[in-house]
Amino acid sequence: MAPEGQQNDKASSPAGAVSDLSLEVVIILIFGIFMLLFGLLLFWIHTGDLPYAPDSTYGLFLVIVSFQVITMGKTPFGDLRRSWAVVILGICTAIIGMVACFIPGTLSVLVRVLVGVMLSLGGTALLLQLFLPEERARTWMKISGVLRHLTVACTLVYLMSVILGLVTLFPGITTDPQTAVLLIIYGIGFFYLSWSLQTVYRVYPPEETPTPG
Numbered sequence: 001m002a003p004e005g006q007q008n009d010k011a012s013s014p015a016g017a018v019s020d021l022s023l024e025v026v027i028i029l030i031f032g033i034f035m036l037l038f039g040l041l042l043f044w045i046h047t048g049d050l051p052y053a054p055d056s057t058y059g060l061f062l063v064i065v066s067f068q069v070i071t072m073g074k075t076p077f078g079d080l081r082r083s084w085a086v087v088i089l090g091i092c093t094a095i096i097g098m099v100a101c102f103i104p105g106t107l108s109v110l111v112r113v114l115v116g117v118m119l120s121l122g123g124t125a126l127l128l129q130l131f132l133p134e135e136r137a138r139t140w141m142k143i144s145g146v147l148r149h150l151t152v153a154c155t156l157v158y159l160m161s162v163i164l165g166l167v168t169l170f171p172g173i174t175t176d177p178q179t180a181v182l183l184i185i186y187g188i189g190f191f192y193l194s195w196s197l198q199t200v201y202r203v204y205p206p207e208e209t210p211t212p213g
Contacts, residue, residue: 021198022197023071024072025194025198025201027064029191032194034060034187035187036187038187039183039186043176054108055101055105059099062096067090070091077126078126097111117165119161119164119165119168122161123160123162127159130155130158146196149195150193150200153189153196156189157189157192160185164179164182167182
């Protein structure tokens with residue numbers, strides 16, 4: 001067992017410091033890494049230098065989405081109360097994603113359509129929630145500082161969700177390099193959103209923090 005002084009030194013070091021990142025921000029960062037990495041690798045996949053199994057990609061995406069649904073009740077279509085029905089829905093989504101990852105080819109059409117619908121309709125629903133009901137975006141844009149960043153970040157991510165959802169449902173509308181660029185922009189958008197959201201959590205008390213929906 002390490003002496004108490006060494007334990008305190010380790011805790012006070014940058015590597016040993018307790019992270020203040022919320023679970024929501026961490027999951028958004030994971031989405032950003034997923035999209036950015038997928039976009040970068042897609043250039044080599046397009047040239048045939050790397051193997052690619054679309055089912056595994058869609059399946060992994062569904063697993064990440066299910067984790068967000070189960071832990072926080074946040075769905076691609078907006079926030080829901082974390083009831084048993086929502087948790088079970090998240091578990092079912094995770095199972096579908098895992099099967100697609102483990103046995104590519106068994107659920108090809110299902111997972112592609114499911115991901116496409118989640119992205120396109122989910123992005124549309126979130127955009128409507130951002131701009132229509134309480135004019136949340138207009139209110140945030142009137143306040144200088146991080147809330148403006150949050151509005152821009154949400155808008156960027158939701159728009160890219162709609163675009164990539166359509167690309168998923170109708171693969172022929174873009175080339176692989178074009179899709180790769182869109183994925184990279186999407187990933188950067190997630191990083192921007194995670195930074196904006198974490199900054200909001202630091203500036204405003206949790207009970208007063210505006211959420212992106």
